[in-house]
Amino acid sequence: MPRQARSTPPPMGREPAGWSRFYAVVRRIPRGRVATYGQVAALAGRPGHARQAGYALHALGEHSTVPWHRVINAQGRLTLMRRGHAGLEQRFRLEREGIEFDARGRVPLRRYGWKRPRPRKR
DNA sequence: GGATTGACGGGAG
DNA sequence: ACTCCCGCCAATC
Numbered sequence: 752m753p754r755q756a757r758s759t760p761p762p763m764g765r766e767p768a769g770w771s772r773f774y775a776v777v778r779r780i781p782r783g784r785v786a787t788y789g790q791v792a793a794l795a796g797r798p799g800h801a802r803q804a805g806y807a808l809h810a811l812g813e814h815s816t817v818p819w820h821r822v823i824n825a826q827g828r829l830t831l832m833r834r835g836h837a838g839l840e841q842r843f844r845l846e847r848e849g850i851e852f853d854a855r856g857r858v859p860l861r862r863y864g865w866k867r868p869r870p871r872k873r
Numbered sequence: 874g875g876a877t878t879g880a881c882g883g884g885a886g
Numbered sequence: 887a888c889t890c891c892c893g894c895c896a897a898t899c
């Protein structure tokens with residue numbers, strides 16, 4: 752088990768105020784779509800807090816009802832892949848929702864992004 | 874209060 | 887594609 756992130760102490764029973772806002776946004780991500788940490792933060796009314804969004808999700812229990820797997824980084828990659836089995840589970844869950852990864856193991860945000868990224872300036 | 878850390882993002886080389 | 891670097895914010899040590 753990875754040592755608990757220092758900045759994400761999940762004080763059992765008590766969540767840092769504001770995290771629920773991230774969860775609320777994540778819960779709105781439709782099945783079969785993905786959103787980036789930055790988007791979640793922005794949509795939660797906290798632009799620039801991408802990291803906090805990540806911590807909030809990290810603090811979730813494995814039996815959480817929040818669809819944490821639908822949140823990936825802005826590059827279409829699963830940050831968890833470098834952290835162990837959780838990454839595999841995330842990929843598994845996403846594929847189970849119909850998401851196809853590209854050859855490099857990334858999620859084409861162009862296709863599955865919840866709020867699609869604006870096309871690269873021409 | 875300074876240094877360190879992290880499920881981040883974006884740019885430069 | 888890769889790595890390195892910097893900005894960002896909150897919690898810890």
